[in-house]
Amino acid sequence: MDDGDRQPANTLVSRQASNDQGFGRGRLAQRYLNLLEASLTGMLFEDAPCDYWSGDKFDANTRLLGRDWPSLSFTMIGGVRMRNLRYACETVVLDGVDGDFIETGVWRGGACILMKGILEAYGDATRRVFVADSFAGLPPPDVENFPADAGDLHHTRAQLRVSRGDVEDNFRRFGLLDNRVVFLEGWFKDTLPDAPIDQLAVLRLDGDMYESTIQALDALYHKVSYGGFLIVDDYFLPACAKAVDDFRERYGITSPILPIDYWGSYWRVDHKPIR
Numbered sequence: 001m002d003d004g005d006r007q008p009a010n011t012l013v014s015r016q017a018s019n020d021q022g023f024g025r026g027r028l029a030q031r032y033l034n035l036l037e038a039s040l041t042g043m044l045f046e047d048a049p050c051d052y053w054s055g056d057k058f059d060a061n062t063r064l065l066g067r068d069w070p071s072l073s074f075t076m077i078g079g080v081r082m083r084n085l086r087y088a089c090e091t092v093v094l095d096g097v098d099g100d101f102i103e104t105g106v107w108r109g110g111a112c113i114l115m116k117g118i119l120e121a122y123g124d125a126t127r128r129v130f131v132a133d134s135f136a137g138l139p140p141p142d143v144e145n146f147p148a149d150a151g152d153l154h155h156t157r158a159q160l161r162v163s164r165g166d167v168e169d170n171f172r173r174f175g176l177l178d179n180r181v182v183f184l185e186g187w188f189k190d191t192l193p194d195a196p197i198d199q200l201a202v203l204r205l206d207g208d209m210y211e212s213t214i215q216a217l218d219a220l221y222h223k224v225s226y227g228g229f230l231i232v233d234d235y236f237l238p239a240c241a242k243a244v245d246d247f248r249e250r251y252g253i254t255s256p257i258l259p260i261d262y263w264g265s266y267w268r269v270d271h272k273p274i275r
Contacts, residue, residue, distance in 0.1 A: 029121040036117045036174070037082050040110040042073030050159055065261055069159055074170055075110025077206070077233060080261040085111055085204060088229035088266065089118045092201040093127075097227040099201035102130035104188060104216040105233075107160065109167035111204060116176040125180075127201070132184040132191060132216075137161035138208060139187060148210040148239040188212055192219035200224045205240075206233035213243035221247070222275040227268065235265040 038044035046058040049068035062068050066078020075082065089101060101115040115129045137160045141149035154160060164185055171177035184191040188207065192215060200223045207213050213232070224230060234240040235257075247253070251274040255267040 033117060033121055036114060040074045040114055041079050041082055042070045043079055047072035066263060074108045074113060076107060077111060081264045084260045085114060088202050088231060089115055092228060093122050093124055095227055097201045097225050099199035099225045099228055100128040100130060100197060101202045102132060102200055103204040103206060104132040105206035105212060106131050106133045106167060108162050109170045113171055113174055113176055116181055128180045128182050130182045130184055134187055135164040135185055142211055146211040148242050152209055154208050188215040192216060197223055201228045204231040208234050208237060208240060210239040210243040213240045214247060217247045222273055224269050229266055229268055231266040233264045236263045
C-alpha cells in the first residue's frame with residue numbers, strides 16, 4: 001500500500017477530529033468516545049484479522065481503512081468510517097435534528113454500540129438505537145427480483161453470521177444495553193417496513209447487496225429528518241451502489257454524495273420528505 005493510499009484516510013480523520021472541540025459534554029466525554037472508538041475497532045488492542053486476504057497480523061492502516069475482518073473487534077468498518085459515524089451522530093445531537101439512530105446490517109454491533117455511547121456521552125435520554133440484522137448472515141441472491149446480486153457470495157461467509165445473543169452481550173460489555181436499544185431481528189423485507197420508527201436522524205446502511213440496500217432505503221429513507229444523515233458503508237460494491245443510485249434517481253434526490261474513504265459514502269438530507 002503506497003503513501004497515496006494513506007493520506008486521504010488520515011486527512012479525513014484529522015479533519016473530522018478537529019470538530020471534536022466543542023462537541024460532547026466536555027473533555028471527559030470526548031476522551032470516553034475516543035477510547036470507545038479505539039476499543040470497538042481494535043485499534044486499541046490490535047487483534048489479528050480473520051479474513052483470507054489480510055494476512056495473519058494486525059496492520060494499523062488496513063484497520064483504519066476497514067479493509068480487514070477483525071478476529072476479536074466489534075466492527076469491521078475501520079477507524080475512518082467509525083469517525084464519520086461519530087461525526088454524523090454528534091452533529092444531529094448538537095443541531096437538534098429529531099429522530100433515532102439505526103444501522104441495517106450490524107455484524108458484531110460495534111457501530112450501534114458507538115451510537116449508544118454517543119447518546120450516553122451527551123446525556124440524550126430520548127433517542128433510541130435500532131439494531132437491524134438477520135443475525136444469521138446475508139441472504140442468498142434473489143436473482144429473479146434483484147439481478148444485480150447475481151454471483152454474490154456473502155451468504156457463504158461464516159464470519160458474517162453473528163447471533164443476536166452475541167451482539168447483546170457486546171452491548172453489555174460496554175454497559176450500554178438498555179430499553180433504548182431496540183433489536184429488529186429478521187430479513188429486512190420482513191422487519192423494516194413495519195418497524196416502530198417515527199423519525200430517524202441517522203440511517204446507516206451496511207447490507208452489502210442490492211436487495212438489502214434497496215429494501216432498507218424503501219422502508220426507512222422517508223423517515224430521515226431534514227438535516228439527518230444517510231450513510232452507505234458499501235458504496236464501493238457495484239450492487240450496493242446501483243441500489244443507491246437507482247433509489248436516488250427514482251425520487252430525484254440530488255444531495256451530494258460525499259466519500260468517507262475508499263469504501264463508504266454519505267450525504268446529509270437537504271430536501272423535503274420523498275413521500
